[in-house]
Amino acid sequence: MGENRHIGILGTIITVIILILLILLTNVDTSKMSYFKSLGDKISRPIQVGFTNLKNKISGNDTFFATMDELKEENKSLKEKNEELSENMREYEVIKAENELLKEKMNLTEKYSAYQTVSADVINKDISNYGSNLVLNVGSNDGIKEKMTVISDQGLVGYILKVSKDTSTVRVITDPASRVSCNISTTNESVMCQGTLDNDQTLRVTYIPLDADVIVGDSVETSGVGQIYARGIHIGIIKEIITTTNQTDRYAIVETAVDFSKLNTVLVITSN
Amino acid sequence: MKKYKNRRKEKLNIPALIVISIILFLVFMILYFLQTNIFPIFPISGVTPNLFVIFILVIGLFGNNFLAILFGIISGMFIDLTYSDIVGITPAMLCLIGFVATWFDSLWSKDEKISIIIMVILSTFIFEFGSYFIKSLILDFQIEIGPFFRILIWEEIYNILLTIIFFGVIKKLGYMMERKLKRSNMYSVEL
Numbered sequence: 001m002g003e004n005r006h007i008g009i010l011g012t013i014i015t016v017i018i019l020i021l022l023i024l025l026t027n028v029d030t031s032k033m034s035y036f037k038s039l040g041d042k043i044s045r046p047i048q049v050g051f052t053n054l055k056n057k058i059s060g061n062d063t064f065f066a067t068m069d070e071l072k073e074e075n076k077s078l079k080e081k082n083e084e085l086s087e088n089m090r091e092y093e094v095i096k097a098e099n100e101l102l103k104e105k106m107n108l109t110e111k112y113s114a115y116q117t118v119s120a121d122v123i124n125k126d127i128s129n130y131g132s133n134l135v136l137n138v139g140s141n142d143g144i145k146e147k148m149t150v151i152s153d154q155g156l157v158g159y160i161l162k163v164s165k166d167t168s169t170v171r172v173i174t175d176p177a178s179r180v181s182c183n184i185s186t187t188n189e190s191v192m193c194q195g196t197l198d199n200d201q202t203l204r205v206t207y208i209p210l211d212a213d214v215i216v217g218d219s220v221e222t223s224g225v226g227q228i229y230a231r232g233i234h235i236g237i238i239k240e241i242i243t244t245t246n247q248t249d250r251y252a253i254v255e256t257a258v259d260f261s262k263l264n265t266v267l268v269i270t271s272n
Numbered sequence: 273m274k275k276y277k278n279r280r281k282e283k284l285n286i287p288a289l290i291v292i293s294i295i296l297f298l299v300f301m302i303l304y305f306l307q308t309n310i311f312p313i314f315p316i317s318g319v320t321p322n323l324f325v326i327f328i329l330v331i332g333l334f335g336n337n338f339l340a341i342l343f344g345i346i347s348g349m350f351i352d353l354t355y356s357d358i359v360g361i362t363p364a365m366l367c368l369i370g371f372v373a374t375w376f377d378s379l380w381s382k383d384e385k386i387s388i389i390i391m392v393i394l395s396t397f398i399f400e401f402g403s404y405f406i407k408s409l410i411l412d413f414q415i416e417i418g419p420f421f422r423i424l425i426w427e428e429i430y431n432i433l434l435t436i437i438f439f440g441v442i443k444k445l446g447y448m449m450e451r452k453l454k455r456s457n458m459y460s461v462e463l
Contacts, residue, residue: 008440015436019316022429026317051452126355127307129319130404133355163356169355177411197419200318 034168114231117267118142120150123167132172132260133201134158138268139166147228149269155257156180156222157266168268174200174233181226182235185219187212193220193235193254200260204234206254210222214241220254230269288452291310293342296331300347303327319426321434322396324351326442329395332373333382334446335453340370358410365402369395380445385439392435396428 120142122136138144140163150157150170158172171178178195182205188213193203208214218238224231236256243250303323311320324347334342348363359383372395380387401424408415435442 012437012440015433019430019433019437022433023314027315122387124308125312126356127312127320127351128355128403129322129427130400130407130420131355135354169357171357176416177407177413179413194413197416197423 018118022173022222074202115267116270116271117151118144120168120268121265122264122266126175130197131175132175132195133161134172134263134266136168136268137166137169139164139168141165143270144168144268145270149229150266151269152258152263152266154259155236156229157258157260157263159228160268161242170266172260173203174256180235181223182220183223184212184214184238185221187214187218189214189218190223190225193253201256202239203254204257205238205254206252208252212242214252216239216241289339292335292339292449292452296343297304297346300327300343304350306307316324316430317426319423319430321430322399322427323368324348324390325369325395325399326431326435327367327396329373329376329391330442330446331449332370333377333391334450337370337374340373341367344368344370358407361403361406361410365399365406368402369399372398383443388414388439388442389432392431393428396431397424400424400427 002080009170015214026206052069109143118138120136120138122134126133134157136144136150144160144163146160146163148160150159156173158170158175158178161169161171163169172195173180173215176195180193180203181191182193183190183193189209190207191205191209191212192207193205196202196204205220216238220238222229222233222235236254236258238252239255240253241250242252278289307320307323311323327347328340328344331343345363345364348361348366349359352359352362373391376391376394380391382388382391401420404420407413
């Protein structure tokens with residue numbers, strides 16, 4: 001009985017470790033792996049230094065170590081300076097983040113000055129893994145109505161799906177149920193942008209005319225057809241064109257201009 | 273199957289039912305907070321678990337049909353009213369999970385970790401596939417089988433790991449609820 005209990009506890013601990021490892025491994029940014037590199041360096045450095053000293057002794061190059069005390073002194077003062085600079089850097093980062101947020105809000109209003117807008121904060125994101133709707137902190141009390149266009153500093157976000165007194169739900173353009181009528185800026189061809197489950201940063205462009213000369217890097221913007229979105233709002237750029245054996249089935253992948261994972265502030269267009 | 277039929281004739285303890293409903297509502301609020309604020313910070317490959325499926329499954333297994341339907345509707349409506357444009361799919365699917373849970377109870381033992389894991393796998397699949405399929409029909413969007421199963425597999429893994437970790441707690445609380453509900457009372461009614 002006692003042994004079973006121990007096995008049970010051990011199993012739970014192993015499961016917790018597996019869960020943590022999975023979360024870490026699937027969310028790790030490879031650029032942040034430098035920490036492990038520096039940890040490896042710290043471990044291997046004494047061995048490396050030892051070998052170098054030995055090599056220098058053997059080959060008679062140890063005069064370099066005559067100034068060791070000076071170097072230690074210099075190293076100490078540099079470390080102090082480094083700490084001071086790090087502290088300044090941290091303060092700078094906080095100010096920079098604050099500044100960026102304020103700038104984002106200001107840029108948004110200036111960029112879309114032709115429209116009457118209401119600024120809003122994203123307070124919640126869809127809990128389902130198969131949808132991408134957002135919840136904003138503005139509602140009918142702030143003049144928000146259904147089907148109003150929602151934009152951000154980078155481009156189109158979506159439209160207001162439903163409104164309560166103090167909050168509103170946005171159907172984001174990357175949601176699988178979202179469809180936006182768009183224009184390819186260089187060729188002015190009309191196409192359809194659909195959300196996908198694949199990635200919360202891409203859209204699938206369908207109904208590309210057979211004679212349309214679409215190239216990677218083309219900009220995509222709203223066409224104004226459909227009476228939801230205003231014309232000319234930037235959506236993103238064409239990242240990839242997938243050609244199939246049947247020419248009518250070809251489609252393109254658009255990378256959205258808006259980074260939805262970092263979206264905090266938006267504007268709701270209340271009137272053109 | 274016999275067990276399932278007997279279960280339907282069980283008498284309900286009304287005062288206990290009210291107390292349990294209040295406790296379950298508090299549990300639901302905690303789960304809602306975890307689902308909306310905590311788990312999005314710790315996704316596995318961008319995917320979060322579905323705590324509501326496990327919640328309704330446990331109510332169906334240890335409680336009864338009435339509680340499973342009640343909380344299936346409450347939690348489903350709450351989710352749909354906040355995030356979705358079609359109100360009704362989530363409560364309907366969660367109610368189905370409640371019914372399926374009572375059926376599972378008649379088939380497998382709820383004392384075994386492995387059987388609970390299998391129930392979680394099947395319930396998550398039924399809920400997610402059903403919701404996605406019905407939504408795709410109503411909103412008329414293309415079903416993406418590959419990406420759907422990629423997300424589903426990660427969601428299943430997350431749900432399984434959480435079930436293993438909290439198996440002891442689930443079982444303890446579940447049996448506590450079951451004992452409370454089955455205690456005879458003069459104010460009982462037949463379901």
